[in-house]
Amino acid sequence: MVTFDYLNATKIKTEAKINPQNHKNGFRVVVGMATCGLTAGADKVFQTLKQLIESNNLDNIDLAPVGCVGECALEPLVEVIDHQGQKTTYCKVSLQDIEKIVNQHLISGAPVKELTIDNYKNIDSSSLQVRIALRNCGVINPEDINEYICYDGYKALGKVLTEMTPEEVIHVIQESGLRGRGGGGFSTGLKWSLCAKNKGGQKYIICNADEGDPGAFMDRAVLEGDPHSVIEAMAIGGYAIGASQGYIYIRAEYPLAVQRLNKAIEQAYEAELLGKNIFGTDFCFDLELRLGAGAFVCGEETALIASIEGERGMPRNKPPFPADKGLFARPSIINNVETYANISPIVLKGAKWFASMGTQKSKGTKVFALGGKINNTGLLEVPMGTTLRQVIYDVGGGIPNNKKFKAVQTGGPSGGCLTAEHLDTPIDYDNLVKLNSMMGSGGMIVMDEENCMVDVAHFYLQFTVEESCGKCTPCREGTHKMLEILEKIKSGNGTMQDITELEELAYYIQDSALCALGQSAPNPVISTLLNFKDEYIAHVTDKKCPAKVCKALVNYAVVADKCIGCTKCKRNCPVQAISGEVKKPHKIDTNRCIKCDMCRQACPVNAIILE
C-alpha cells in the first residue's frame, strides 16, 4: 500500500541523487529530449555525454533526459546545474561542443561562455513566465516516477483521498476559477459537479490528449515532460466525480508521448498509485490509453467518445452533455491535458493562490505555443491577462529579419487573426472571443507582411474542410463551398458577389453547424474579412495579391538594372520562358512562365521579382 511515508522516503532518496548540492562539485546535467529535441539530434547528444561522463569517471554527475525546456528553436539543449544551484543553458549543442562542455564545465567547473543561450537570444524570456502546468517540464526525468514524487508528486492525490470529501475537492477546483484549457474555457469545477450529481453506477473520466490543432504542442510538452501530473490529476478527478475508470485519448502522431505515458502508468501501478485501494482507501482507479487515428474532429468531446466506442468520430448533439450521458452512455468527464496539469498544484497550494493570478474571469496561467514568423519559437507559460505585445515582443523576441508584424492567429483553425491594433489586448478567454478569435488550445502563429490574408484564410479553411466529419450539412457542404469561393478569389476569378456569398455562408455555418468544429470553421474567414477586407477587394477588383502569395495574381519579372546577365535563370527555367544574352539584362515571357520560382532562387543578385 502506498503511504505518505513512502512518498517522503522516496523524496529524500531521490533528492539525494538529483540535487547537485548534495555532492562535492556535483552537477545535474539535463538534456531536452522531447520530440523537437530528438528531431534536432538530442539523442546523440545524450549518448555522447553519457560516454564522456563514464569514460572520465565523473561519478558526481547526475545526467537525465528531460522534457521540453521551452526553447524549441534552439535545440538540442543541455542544461547544467551546479552545486550552488547555478544553471547554465547550452543551445544548439553539436557533438563537438559536448567535449568542450564536459572538459571545461563538468571537469574544470568553468561554463563555456560562447555556447550559452545568451549568444542566441537578446532577451530573457523567462521574466514574464510563471510555470504551473509546465512546472516539471524540462526539470524532471519524465521516465522516473521518483523524480516526480521528489517534486511533491502524488501528494495532492494522497491529500485528497485521506483528508477531503469529493465535494470538497470539487469546491476547491471551482473556487480556484480554473477553466478548461482545451479551448472552450468551461469552468472545470462546475463540470465536475455536474457529473458528480449523477449518483451511482459506472462513470468515466477522460483526458483529451488529441491536440489536433496544427502548430500547437502544449499538451505534447506536458505529456512528454511530465506525464505523472496528468495521471495524478485524473485520479483526483475520478475520486471527485466517482469514476473508477479513466481513459487518455491521445493522438497516434505523438509516439514519444504515448511511450512515456505507458511507462508512467506502469510505474504508477507498480507504486500502487493506480489500481485498487489507493492510499489504503476504498478508492480504486484504473487508467487506459486509447489512440486516435488521425482525425482532428476527435478532439471534440462527443466525437472523442464515439471514437473510443469504436465508431466513426462523428460528433453527437448536445444536450445530452457527456457529464450526463457520455462514454458508453454513462456520465463522463472530459478535460484537457493542460487543465489536468493544473489540478495538483491547486489542491496543494489552494484555490486562493491560483485565483490570485490572471484576470477577473480567467484565472491562473496559460501555456502558448508560439510559432510562425517569430524569433523565439517555443513554448511559454504566462499569467492570463498578459498582453499579446508582451508575448510576441518580450517573450517571443519580435519578428525576424526586420519584417513588419501583420497579424497573429490564435485559437488555431477555430480562431481568428488579430492585428497590430489588438496587440495591447490582455489575453483571456473573453477578450479573444470579443475580437472574433478565441483562446483555443493555445497555438499562436505570427504572420508578417509576406503573408497574404486571403491565402491564410484559405489555408485554415482547407484544414477544417479536410477535417470535417461530414455529418452535418452546413459544415460538410458549406465550408467546402466557402473554400471553392476562396479559390475562385485567389485565382483572380472572384467577384464582389462572391465576397458577399462568402460572408453569408460564413455566418450561416457559424449559426447552424452541429458541433464546434463547423461553428468555428468560418472564424478565420470572418476575422480576415473584418480586419483585412482591403486585401480581399484587391484580389477581386484589382486582380492583385498585395502580399504576392497567390500565384495566379503575380508575375515574375527581371529588374533590368540589377541583372548582371549571368544566364543562371535562363538555364534553370524548366519551360524556356527566359531569354537574354550573356552580360545583358534578361527577360521573362509571362505567357510561358509557369511560376515555378526556380529563376528567382537561382539569381545571384536578386534581380528577379514578383509583381
Add this chain to the structure above:
Amino acid sequence: MNTVTLTIDGQKITVPENYTILQAAKELGINIPRLCYLKDINETSACRICVVEIEGMRTLKNSCTVKVQNNMVVKTNTPRVRKSIQKNLMLLASNHKFDCWKCPRERNCEFLYLLRKYNIDNSMGEDAYFAKKHFITNITDAIVLDSSKCILCGRCVSACQKYAGTGALDFNERGYHTYISSAQNHDLDDSGCIYCGKCIQACPTGALRERDQIDEVLELLSNKEYYTVVQIAPGVRAALGEEFGYPIGTNVEGKLYNALSKLGFDDITDTNFSADVTIMEEGTEFIHRFQDFKNGDKKALPLFTSCSPGWIRYIEQYYPEFLSNLSSCKSPQQMHGALVKHYYAQKINTPKEKIKVVSIMPCIAKKYEAKRPEMEADGVRDVDYVLTTRELARMIRRQDIDFRALEDITPSSPMAKYTGAGAIFGVTGGVMEAALRTVRDILEQKDYTDVDFAAIRGAGDGIKEAQIEIAGTKLTVAVVHGAVNFKEMLERVKQNPGKYAFVEFMACTGGCVNGGGQPILCAEDQENIDIRTERAKAIYNIDAQKQLRKSHQNPVVIELYQEFLEKPGSEKAHKLLHTHYAKKESYSKL
C-alpha cells in the same frame, strides 16, 4: 410524467418533459421542416434543416432531438431561421443531380418538397466554376444506389441497422467526400444486403430505389410476339391505392386488375392462387417432417418457411448452418411462374417459350429472386420481369390511365382464384396461419370453421410464439418479422433444441404489406401511422369475406393436383415447385 411549459412562436404550451421541441411545436400546429429525423430510427441531428432560435442560445439549435425545458422561448419562423434553411437547401441543391421527371420520388420527394416550399435558387449549382462532387452508383438486379441524389441524412444506414440488422450500408470516407454505400462501394449484391429495401423506404429522396424495369415491361407489352401473363402478390392490392390518393388500407384489387388489363397484359392472374399451392407443398413437407420428428429424427424440426426472398438471402449469408431446416418450397411468386409456364401453358395452348410472366410485387428482393439461376425448369425462366407496387403505379401514370375512374373487374383466369389463406400471405403470421389451417384439418381429418389464429397476428412484437394443439400434440410455433429479429430467433432455436416445430420468417416488419417495393410514406407519416397495421386490415378483410379460407379447399388447386401434379410433394411438384439453397459468403468477389 412531469410536464414543462414553454413558449413557441409566442404561444404557451405544456407538454411532457421528454418531448422534443419539434414534437411540442407540432402540438401547436407549427410545422418545422425536417430531413434527417426518423423517429426512434435516425435521431442524429445531422441535416440542420429543423433549426430554431432558442432565447439565450448563441447558435440555432436543431429541434428534432433537443428536448423542451421549462420557460424555454423558441422561435421557429424568423428571418434568421428561414435564411439558414434556405442556405442549407441551396448547398444541398448545388450538389444534386436533378432529373425529377424520371426519378421515382418525383411525387413524394422530401427534398424536392422543401426546395419548392422555400423557393430555392440553384444559381450556385449552376455556376460552372464550382465542380460537382464525384458521384457513385451501385446497381444490382434489385436495388440502385445513386449518390447524385443523396443528401447524406443517414436514414438508410440507421434503417438498415435497426430494421434489417445487417448493417450492409454505412458511411464511407469523411467530410465532403463522405458517401453512403457498402464498404468501398463493393457490389451490393455481394455485401451482406438482403434486399429488404428498408433503406429505400427510409430514404427521403430517390438516392435509393428499386432497379426500374418499367421500360422493359412496356417494351414487352408492345411486342405482340409474346403472350403476357401478369401476377399480383397479396400485399400489392392493400397499398397501390395510396399512390392514387386512397386512404391507407384501401383494398383496390378490382381497379388493379382493370389497370393491368388496360396496360395490355394478355392474362391476369393472382399470386394468391400460388400461395394456396405453397401451403399444399409446405404443409405436406411439414407433416412429413413432423412424422419423422416423432419417429426420432430430432433434426427434422423446426421447419422454416421459405417464401420471403429477403429471409432466404439472410439465412444463406448469415446462418447457413440452418439451411437444412429451410423448407424446399419456392416462394409463391416462383411457383406461380413455374405453373404458368409448365401447366397453364398447356391449358391455354401456348408454347411455354412464348409466354412471359410479369409479377407485381411489394418487394424488391423478388426482383433478385426471379433472376436466381435455380429459378427455372426445362430452360425457361419461372418469372421474367418483376415490378414493384411503386413501379406499377408509375407505369399506370405514364400510360395516362385514370386509375380512380377505373371500374372493378374480376379476372377470368383460373389462376386468379384464391382462398382467404392465400390472401393473408401478405402479412406477418399469415403463412403460418394458412399452413396451420390446412395442416390441422388434414392431420385431424376435420373441417374446422373457426380458422383464426389470433396469437400469431399483429405487428407489435418482432417475435411471436404460440402453443398450438394439433392432433393431440402441443406444437410451439413462432413467427418472426423484420430481419433484425432473425438473429434472436435463430439463437432461441439454437438454445432450445426440440422446442420449435414451425417458424415463419419474413424479412420486412409487418410482412410484405410493408415490403420494400410498396408506396413510401414521408418521415412524418411514418411516425404517425402504423402502415403495417393499416394495410394488414385490408388483407384480413379479404380473408374474412372469403367463403373459402383454407388452401386445400381451393377448387382450382384441387384440380391442379388431379390433372397435373398428382399430389403434393410429387416428383413433378419437386421439379417445378421446389428448390434448394446454399451458403453464400459476402464480400467474396474481391
Add this chain to the structure above:
Amino acid sequence: MKFVLEESKVQLLKERIQKHKQKPGPLMPTLHDAQNIFGCIPIEVQKIISEELDESVAKINGVVTFYSNFSTEPKGKHIVSVCMGTACYVKGAKAILDTISDMLNIEPGQTTKDGLFTLENTRCIGACGLAPVFQIGDKVYGNATKDTAKQAIEEILKSEA
C-alpha cells in the same frame, strides 16, 4: 501492388482481437493492430475483423476510411510525409511538398509505381519549433529547405538503386 493475406499475420491479428474483446470498445485498438500488422486494412482484413467482432464489413470500413491514419491500400516502402501544419505552412512547407511531389511524380496520398515511396501531407507532428519539417519513415528533418528535401530523396534513390 496485390495484397496477400499471410496466415501467420492473420493468427496474430486474431489473438490481438481476443485480447481487445475483453474490454469495451475493441474496434479502434483492433484497427491499430491491423494497420501495424498488415500495413493497411483492405476489405480482406476487414472481413476477418467483421467475423471476430460481429460487426458488418460496411461499418468497419466506415471507421477505417474515417481516420486518415488507416489506409485500405498498401503503402510504399518509404513514407515521406511533409508537415502542412500551420507553423510549417507559414514557413514554406508547400514548396517542400511540391519539390518532393515533382521529384517522385506523385501527388500527396499516392504511391510511386515501383512501390518505393508514398507521399503524404501530415498535420503537425509537434516539432513546430523546427518548422518546416518533413519526415521519411521515423527520421524527422527539421528546418527543412527544398535542397534538404531533394538530398534526402536522392539519398534513398541511390541506396535503393
